[in-house]
Amino acid sequence: xxxxxxxxxxxxxxxxxxxxxxxxxxxxxxxxxxxxxxxxxxxxxxxxxxxxxxxxxxxxxxxxxxxxxxxxxxxxxxxxxxxxxxxxxxxxxxxxxxxxxxxxxxxxxxxxxxxxxxxxxxxxxx
Numbered sequence: 001x002x003x004x005x006x007x008x009x010x011x012x013x014x015x016x017x018x019x020x021x022x023x024x025x026x027x028x029x030x031x032x033x034x035x036x037x038x039x040x041x042x043x044x045x046x047x048x049x050x051x052x053x054x055x056x057x058x059x060x061x062x063x064x065x066x067x068x069x070x071x072x073x074x075x076x077x078x079x080x081x082x083x084x085x086x087x088x089x090x091x092x093x094x095x096x097x098x099x100x101x102x103x104x105x106x107x108x109x110x111x112x113x114x115x116x117x118x119x120x121x122x123x124x125x126x
Contacts, residue, residue, distance in 0.1 A: 029053055030073045032123055035106055039119050046114040053106070062109065066117060071106040101126055 029052055038044070038052045049069065056069035080097045108119040 028073060030071055030104055030106060032104070032121060035119065035121050039108065039116055041116055041118060044116040046110055049108060049116070066112070067110045069108045069110070073104045075102050
C-alpha cells in the first residue's frame, strides 16, 4: 500500500509542474506618450526619430514629394490558466486562454531638410 501511495503522490507531483510558460512582453518606445514627448514639429530631425523609434516599417512619399515614415506595431497578449486533476492514476487537464490585441500606427512627414513637418498616430485595442 505504501508503494502505491508513493507512486500516486509522485505522479501528482509531476503533473503539478505542467504549465504553459508565457514569454515576457518586450518594451517598445512606440507609444502615444513617446510620440507626443519626443516629436516636435519643425524641430525634430530624421536622425533623432531613428534614435528614439528605430527604422520605420514603411517609407513613402506623399503628393508634395515629402518623405513619410510609417511605424506599425501590433502586440498580442495571451494569458492561459490550466488546472489538473487526478482520478486514481489518470491525469485530466482543462484550461482557459484569453488574448487581447493592441495596434499602434505612427506616420511622420518630413520636409525637404529631413525635419518633422507633421505627424499623426492611431491606436486601438480589442
